[in-house]
Amino acid sequence: MEDKILEKVIRVMLDNKANDVVYIQVTNVNPLADYYVIASVDSNRQALAIAKYVSDVLYDNDVNVKHIEGNENSEWILVDGTDYIVHLFVKDARTRYGLEKMWSDLPIIKVG
Secondary structure, X not given: OOOHHHHHHHHHHHHOOOEEEEEEEOOOOXXXXXXXXXXXXXXXXHHHHHHHHHHHHHHHOOOOOOEEEOOOOOOEXXXXXXXXXXXXXXXXXXXXXXXXXXXXXXXXXXXO
16 A cells, blocks of 8 residues: 555554554545545444544644535544545445445455
8 A cells, every 4th residue: 555644544543443454545536635444343332433433543644624514413524534435334334335336447446
């Protein structure tokens, strides 16, 4: 992995027990971001905590976090870190929304 910020984002997610973490480099097909990072978590509380940790990593690396979408009742939390978009799904929501299928023409890199 060549992107050090991406590495840090993924590390904080894995350290906080995110499951099935993957990333997709969308630089050449999406003008709004460079990476999508997708993970599963066990609960809404865990998703919100990881979203906070991810936003802290991004801020610490001078990356503008535009917003975090979702709340304690959400099954999908999104961290919009400009070039780094992080999706945290609770339980079966990941399968239901099928984000990876939308980007199936690009390499999906599994990291945890």
